[in-house]
Amino acid sequence: MDSVSLEHVRDDAYAIPLDRLDVSEASRFQNDTIWPYFERLRKEDPVHYCNDSLFGPYWSVTKYRDIMAVDTNHKVFSSEVSSITIVERTEEDRNPMFIAMDPPKHDEQRKTVSPIVAPDNLAKLEGVIRSRVSAILDGLPRNETFNWVDRVSIELTTQMLATLFDFPFEDRRLLTYWSDVATTVPKAGQEIDSWEKRAAIMSECLAYFTRLWNERINTEPRSDLISMMAHSPATRNMAPREFLGNLILLIVGGNDTTRNSISGGVWFMNQNPDQMRKLRGNPALVPSAVSEIIRYQTPLSHMRRNALVDTTLGNKKIKAGDKVIMWYISGNRDDEVIENADSFIIDRKNPRQHISFGFGIHRCVGNRLAEMQIRILWEEILSRRLDVQVVGEPERVSSNFVHGYSALPVRVAA
């Protein structure tokens, strides 16, 4: 976007009457104009009530420390009411999943899956990730424009997910498809044009995984996610809707997030060549760069809670039943906590301090796996001296939840 348009957007962000400011509009995420709107809220109304939106009334929490306060206070701010996104879901069409549960049920289910992404298991996955990254990078076309999102970001994360599930490798693109459908809000004129259509596709997902479940429940426990869920006392008697819900959680959480950090990293390095030079000059900065990429991208823009009781946040009174949106994407640009928050700086002090994974008991269970994939990717890019040039504007996803890219046109020099 040119500087005249940016100027215009900034004027608009500050001209709208505060009580009419609705930061949930997906179009702004798609054209990447969200920033001055959140900046204004952080400055003028950090805990902001919007009384009318596509999603009904809701509170926006925009500053880092306030977001952390909500995220860690699960007794007041529940994950179990309706949905963990801004979209309302009814009891009938919701798929229960542990991200959208409170203790004690949340705790039992999370503990079932967390071993697969715990440090000792990750060490075992390092080798297979590195060989996959190598194969993908070595297979990239040279001197030819292609879509990094499809050839690398989606391919890598989907392969990873297929491994975690021990999902038939040749069918792995179904995981991408189901993940995309799961995060689609139905709209007339697109493939997913109704909640019924969406539900029908998700039923196919459930049927496929149920087949795998039935195969594995009768064999010795193995270290894939399906076998783990099929054998663990906390999850082996899950109702089908709950099984589907947890599958969706793992597919989206493990797929549509890391994918966008991978794409974002390439975009940010291209937009900040001094940072790329710094990284090439000192590959020991890769882990730090990985955290900065995840902060700067913020793959999930928000998470939602519902107040269970009347409470106060900032100087605002939140009523029991109110919908509260933690805008991670805003918190990660809070310069009261993060110095030069709007700049992409791969060797900043404390790069690991960001909100992209959330905090508290729901903190992203796969966070180390995400970091590992991105780290290995950049190690292999650097060791090959690959020069990945972005040759066109990125296309972003129209969503106020998934913050990501559908296309990133790049060219790799021979």
Add this chain to the structure above:
Amino acid sequence: MPTVKFLEFDGSEHDIEVSAGTSVMRAAIDNGVPGIDGDCDGQCACATCHVFVDPAWLARTGERTVSEEELLSFASAAEPNSRLACQIKMTNALDGLVVRMPAGQH
């Protein structure tokens, strides 16, 4: 000034002076001791400053807080002598404290 002995998972030792009032996590981060991440900067909001406190010292570090207990219950390798280092505030009585880091933080 009181000292903390940090033991990495591979056995490497770091003896760090920690002034009274500073958390064990903060001392590790500020002194570049590997194996403690402190992603939430000491707010008891993650579990990435997980340490094993030498049994001889455990009681003297005090009791786990409610939030600490909750977060530790999700840590992959939590033991009865596990604590979050951000919740252990250094005192002169803890001079010589020994903590061991897990294989990885999560």
